[in-house]
Amino acid sequence: MSTRSLPVLDLGRFRAGGAERAAFVRELRAAAGGVGFFYLRGHGVPERVTRRIADLAAEFFRLPLEQRLAIENVHSPHFRGYTRDGNEFTGGVRDRREQLDIGPERPAVVPRPGDPSWWGLRGPNQWPDALPELRAAALDWQHEVVRAGRELLGALAVMLGREETYFGTWFDEEAATHMKILHYPAAKDGAGSRGAGSQGVGEHKDYGYLTLLQQHEVGGLQVRGPDGEWIDVPPRAGSFVVNIGEMLELAAGGRIVATSHGVVRPDADRLSVALFMAPRLDAIVEPLDGQGGPGSTRYGEHALAGWLRSHPEVARRWWSGAPG
Ligand SMILES: O=C(O)CCC(=O)C(=O)O
Numbered sequence: 001m002s003t004r005s006l007p008v009l010d011l012g013r014f015r016a017g018g019a020e021r022a023a024f025v026r027e028l029r030a031a032a033g034g035v036g037f038f039y040l041r042g043h044g045v046p047e048r049v050t051r052r053i054a055d056l057a058a059e060f061f062r063l064p065l066e067q068r069l070a071i072e073n074v075h076s077p078h079f080r081g082y083t084r085d086g087n088e089f090t091g092g093v094r095d096r097r098e099q100l101d102i103g104p105e106r107p108a109v110v111p112r113p114g115d116p117s118w119w120g121l122r123g124p125n126q127w128p129d130a131l132p133e134l135r136a137a138a139l140d141w142q143h144e145v146v147r148a149g150r151e152l153l154g155a156l157a158v159m160l161g162r163e164e165t166y167f168g169t170w171f172d173e174e175a176a177t178h179m180k181i182l183h184y185p186a187a188k189d190g191a192g193s194r195g196a197g198s199q200g201v202g203e204h205k206d207y208g209y210l211t212l213l214q215q216h217e218v219g220g221l222q223v224r225g226p227d228g229e230w231i232d233v234p235p236r237a238g239s240f241v242v243n244i245g246e247m248l249e250l251a252a253g254g255r256i257v258a259t260s261h262g263v264v265r266p267d268a269d270r271l272s273v274a275l276f277m278a279p280r281l282d283a284i285v286e287p288l289d290g291q292g293g294p295g296s297t298r299y300g301e302h303a304l305a306g307w308l309r310s311h312p313e314v315a316r317r318w319w320s321g322a323p324g
C-alpha cells in the first residue's frame with residue numbers, strides 16, 4: 001500500500017481566468033496525465049445539495065428490503081433501479097455493495113427493425129414510493145454535479161489544446177449521464193482488506209468520460225498508481241473525487257489515462273454517490289488528431305457491453321438476444 005495522496009485541484013481557479021486559469025490547466029495536466037485521479041474543490045455544488053443526497057441515500061438503504069426490491073433493476077430493461085448486495089459482478093466476481101442506478105429520465109425507444117440494440121438503454125427510472133423526496137433531491141444533485149463536470153470537461157479540452165467547447169458536441173440534452181447511489185455494508189467478518197472476500201467493487205475502469213464521486217465518512221476506495229501499487233483515496237469533506245473514463249482516454253488520444261480502481265469492503269457502512277459523465281449513446285468517440293490507442297468506438301455499444309457484464313440477471317431477462 002502506498003502512502004502517497006492524490007492532488008487537490010480548485011476548479012474556481014479555472015473560472016478566475018488569467019494566470020490562475022493557466023495554473024489550473026497545468027495542474028490538471030499533471031493530475032490527469034499522471035495517476036488519472038484527483039480531488040476537486042471549488043466545484044460550486046452547494047453543500048445543501050450534497051448533504052441532502054447523503055441523508056436520503058442513508059434513508060433509502062434503511063428501507064425494508066421488500067421496499068427496495070419493489071424497484072429492483074430486473075424490472076427494467078434499461079438497467080435502472082435497485083441492485084441488491086451481491087447481484088453485481090466485476091471481473092466475474094460478486095461485488096459486495098447495493099446500489100440505485102438513475103439515468104436520464106426519458107421515454108423508452110420503441111424499437112424498429114434494424115435499430116441498434118443499445119438504444120434500449122434509454123428509458124425511464126424507477127423511484128421508491130416509500131421515499132418520494134429522493135427523486136427531486138437526486139435530479140437536483142445530478143443537475144449541479146453535471147454543471148461542474150461540464151466545466152471540467154471544458155478545462156480538459158483547453159488542456160488538450162482545443163476550444164473549451166470541444167467535447168460539447170456529444171454532451172447535449174441526449175447525453176447518457178448516469179448517477180449511482182451506493183452502499184457498501186460493513187464487513188462484519190473482518191474481510192475488509194485486500195484478499196479473498198474483500199471485494200466491495202472489483203478492480204475496473206469507468207467506461208464514460210469523467211466520474212465525479214461524493215464519498216461520506218467511510219473510505220475504502222483505492223486506485224492503482226503508475227507503479228501498480230494501490231493508493232488509498234480517503235473522503236475529503238467538500239471535495240469530489242474525479243477520475244478519467246475509458247472514452248475520454250480514447251478521445252484524448254491517450255494523452256490522459258483511465259485508471260483502474262476498486263473499493264475494498266469497509267469495516268463500517270460506506271455510502272458514496274457517483275456521477276458518470278457520458279456522451280450520447282450514438283456518439284462516435286474518436287481519438288484527437290487520429291492519434292494513439294484503438295480506433296473509434298460507438299459509446300452505446302461500449303456502455304451496453306459493460307452493463308451486460310455487470311448485471312447478468314437483467315441481461316438474461318431482457319437482453320438474451322443482444323450482442324454481448
Ligand atoms: O463507491 C466508490 O467509491 C467507487 C464506485 C466506482 O468506482 C464505480 O461504481 O464505478
Ligand SMILES: [Fe+2]
Nearest residue numbers: 204205206261
Ligand atoms: Fe468506478
